[in-house]
Amino acid sequence: MPNRIIEAYVGEYASGKSENAVNRALFLASCGHAVTLVDLDLVEPCFCLRPLRETVEKAGVTLLAFATEDTFGLGEAGQTILPAARFALMRQGDIILDIGYGIEGSKILNLLVGAEEDPDLQVILVVNTGRPMTDTAEKIISYAQSLQRVDGILLNNHLAEETTEEFLLQGVKIGEKAAAALHVPIVGVSVAAEILPQCSKVKQLPYEIRPLQRVMPNAFW
Amino acid sequence: MKKPIEKETRAYMTGNEVVAWAALAAQADIMYGYPITPQNEIMHYWTRLAPQFEREFLQTEDEASAGFTTLGGVMAGRRSFTGTSGPGHMIMQEAMCMAEMMRLPLVSIIQQRGGPSTATVIYSQQESTLACYGGNGEGFRVVYSTCNHQELFDYTIKAFNTAWKHFFPVFVLGDGYQAKMREPVTLYDPEARGVQMIPTKPLLGLPGTPGVDRDPAQLRNTYNTEEELFAVVEDLRKAYEEIVPQVAEYQTYDCDDCEYLIIAHGVVTRTAQEAVKNLRAKGIKAGHFRPVTLRPLAADALLPIACRAKKILVAESALGQVKRMITDGIYGCTTPIETLYKPGEGIYTEEIEAKVLAMAKGE
Numbered sequence: 001m002p003n004r005i006i007e008a009y010v011g012e013y014a015s016g017k018s019e020n021a022v023n024r025a026l027f028l029a030s031c032g033h034a035v036t037l038v039d040l041d042l043v044e045p046c047f048c049l050r051p052l053r054e055t056v057e058k059a060g061v062t063l064l065a066f067a068t069e070d071t072f073g074l075g076e077a078g079q080t081i082l083p084a085a086r087f088a089l090m091r092q093g094d095i096i097l098d099i100g101y102g103i104e105g106s107k108i109l110n111l112l113v114g115a116e117e118d119p120d121l122q123v124i125l126v127v128n129t130g131r132p133m134t135d136t137a138e139k140i141i142s143y144a145q146s147l148q149r150v151d152g153i154l155l156n157n158h159l160a161e162e163t164t165e166e167f168l169l170q171g172v173k174i175g176e177k178a179a180a181a182l183h184v185p186i187v188g189v190s191v192a193a194e195i196l197p198q199c200s201k202v203k204q205l206p207y208e209i210r211p212l213q214r215v216m217p218n219a220f221w
Numbered sequence: 222m223k224k225p226i227e228k229e230t231r232a233y234m235t236g237n238e239v240v241a242w243a244a245l246a247a248q249a250d251i252m253y254g255y256p257i258t259p260q261n262e263i264m265h266y267w268t269r270l271a272p273q274f275e276r277e278f279l280q281t282e283d284e285a286s287a288g289f290t291t292l293g294g295v296m297a298g299r300r301s302f303t304g305t306s307g308p309g310h311m312i313m314q315e316a317m318c319m320a321e322m323m324r325l326p327l328v329s330i331i332q333q334r335g336g337p338s339t340a341t342v343i344y345s346q347q348e349s350t351l352a353c354y355g356g357n358g359e360g361f362r363v364v365y366s367t368c369n370h371q372e373l374f375d376y377t378i379k380a381f382n383t384a385w386k387h388f389f390p391v392f393v394l395g396d397g398y399q400a401k402m403r404e405p406v407t408l409y410d411p412e413a414r415g416v417q418m419i420p421t422k423p424l425l426g427l428p429g430t431p432g433v434d435r436d437p438a439q440l441r442n443t444y445n446t447e448e449e450l451f452a453v454v455e456d457l458r459k460a461y462e463e464i465v466p467q468v469a470e471y472q473t474y475d476c477d478d479c480e481y482l483i484i485a486h487g488v489v490t491r492t493a494q495e496a497v498k499n500l501r502a503k504g505i506k507a508g509h510f511r512p513v514t515l516r517p518l519a520a521d522a523l524l525p526i527a528c529r530a531k532k533i534l535v536a537e538s539a540l541g542q543v544k545r546m547i548t549d550g551i552y553g554c555t556t557p558i559e560t561l562y563k564p565g566e567g568i569y570t571e572e573i574e575a576k577v578l579a580m581a582k583g584e
Contacts, residue, residue, distance in 0.1 A: 131232060132242065
C-alpha cells in the first residue's frame with residue numbers, strides 16, 4: 001500500500017488534536033482519498049468525535065467511533081476501546097487517528113495493532129503556543145520528550161477569534177526552535193480559514209499551511 | 222514565592238486549567254483533592270505546576286478526607302483549597318459544615334455535574350442548594366457563580382481573599398461546561414493590578430502558653446447544651462449578616478425599564494444576555510438580573526426590579542434550586558414567576574426568547 005497517509009495526532013489537553021484530525025480527514029477526502037478517521041481518545045472516551053459523525057460521513061470519511069447509543073449504560077465504568085479502532089491500521093487508504101491527551105493518551109498507540117511496524121505511521125504533535133503549558137520552546141521540548149514518540153510538529157497556534165498574524169508568526173518561531181531541538185520537522189501550520197486571507201506573511205512561510213474550519217465547537221460533549 | 226505569571230498574557234485555555242493558574246496566582250500554598258470528573262484537570266494542572274512554584278498537593282483517599290485535610294491546611298495557616306464535583310461535593314459537606322462552624326477560610330472550586338447521584342459527568346446547575354446550604358449547615362457561606370473563564374480566574378483569586386478576610390467558607394461554583402470549554406482569558410498577577418492577597422495566619426499552634434500569654438485558640442464544633450449551641454449559631458448568624466452588604470454581588474442588563482425580567486446565574490447568564498438583546502430588537506422590554514453570589518443573594522437589589530416587572534422568568538439547569546432562593550429573597554413581591562428548567566442540560570438563547578415571547582403574548 002504505497003503513499004498511504006497514516007497520521008496519529010497527539011498533544012496537550014485542548015491543543016487542537018481533534019480539530020486538526022477532523023480537518024485533515026475532511027481535506028484528504030476532498031482530494032479524493034479514501035479516509036478513515038479513528039477516535040482513539042480513551043482519556044475522554046465517547047465524547048469527542050461522536051457528535052461529528054454526520055459531518056464527516058457526508059464528506060465520504062469512514063468514522064470509527066462509538067455511536068451515542070453504544071455508550072449508553074457505560075457511565076464511567078472503566079475505559080472502552082472500539083475493537084475496529086484497535087485494528088484500524090489494517091484498513092485500506094489513509095488513516096487519521098485522534099489520540100487522547102498527554103502521556104496516558106499517547107500510550108494508546110501500544111494498543112493499536114501494527115503501530116510499531118507500520119512504515120507510514122507518523123505521530124504528529126499538535127502544539128498551540130497560545131496555551132500556557134506550551135508557550136515556550138523549552139516547554140514544548142520537555143512535553144514532547146514525555147511522550148513515547150513524536151515524528152513531527154503541527155503548529156496550531158491560536159487564541160480562537162482573537163488570533164492575529166503577529167501571534168501566528170511568534171508561535172512559528174517558538175515552534176521552529178522546539179522542532180530543531182527535537183530533530184523533527186514542522187509538518188504544517190494550521191490557520192483558521194477565516195483569517196488566512198489576511199495573513200500574507202504566514203502564507204510565505206516554508207511550511208504547509210493548513211486552513212482550518214472550526215468543527216469542534218459543534219462537537220462539544 | 223516565585224511568581225507564576227510575570228506579565229499579563231492572553232491565553233487559550235480550558236476552565237479547569239484557568240482555576241489551577243488562578244490558584245497559583247493567588248499564592249495558594251496547597252491543594253487537597255480526590256479525582257472526580259469534570260474537575261479533574263484542576264488537579265492535573267495543579268500537580269504539574271505546583272512543583273515548579275514551590276507549592277504542594279495531597280491526594281487523599283476520598284473526598285471526606287480531602288475536605289478535612291483542606292481544613293487542616295487552613296488551620297496551619299496555609300492558603301489551601303480543594304476542588305470537586307457532584308457526588309464528591311456531597312461527601313465533602315461534612316468538612317464544609319465544619320468550616321461554617323469553626324469560621325475556617327476554606328476555598329472550594331465546584332464544577333457541577335449532572336444529578337441526582339452519580340448521573341452525568343457533564344453539566345448541570347444542580348449543586349446550588351448543596352453549595353449554598355449543604356449538610357447540616359445554616360448557609361454561612363459565600364458562593365460565587367461564574368459564567369466564563371475570566372470570571373473563573375478573577376473569582377478564584379477573590380475567593381481566597383473573601384475567605385481570609387471574613388473567615389467563612391467560600392465556593393466558586395462553576396460547571397462541567399465551564400470546566401471543559403475553551404476560550405481566551407487574560408492571566409495576570411493580582412498584585413500587578415493592585416489586588417493584595419490577604420496574609421494568612423495559623424489558627425492553631427500559636428506561640429505562648431494558652432491562658433497565660435494569650436487566649437486559647439479553641440476551634441469548636443461540638444457543644445454540650447442547646448443554649449450553648451444556640452448562642453454560637455446566633456453569633457455566626459450576626460457575623461454572616463454583617464458581611465452580606467460587602468460580599469453580595471449581582472449584575473443587571475436593561476433592568477431599568479424592563480417588563481419581562483429574566484433571572485439566571487452561571488453560564489445561563491450568557492444566553493440570558495443574548496436573549497435580552499434579541500428580545501429588545503423585537504420590541505420586547507426584556508431585562509436580566511444575574512446573581513453573581515448565590516449566597517448571599519443580593520435580594521435588596523433584586524426586589525425593586527422584580528416588583529416593577531410585569532412577569533419574571535427564572536431559567537436554570539436544575540429544577541428550581543435557585544428559584545427557591547429567589548422567591549425567598551423577594552418575599553412579598555407579587556409579580557408572577559414563570560420558569561424554564563432544564564436539569565442537567567444547557568439552556569439556549571432561543572429557548573429563553575421563545576418563552577418570554579409566549580409570556581408577552583399572555584400564553
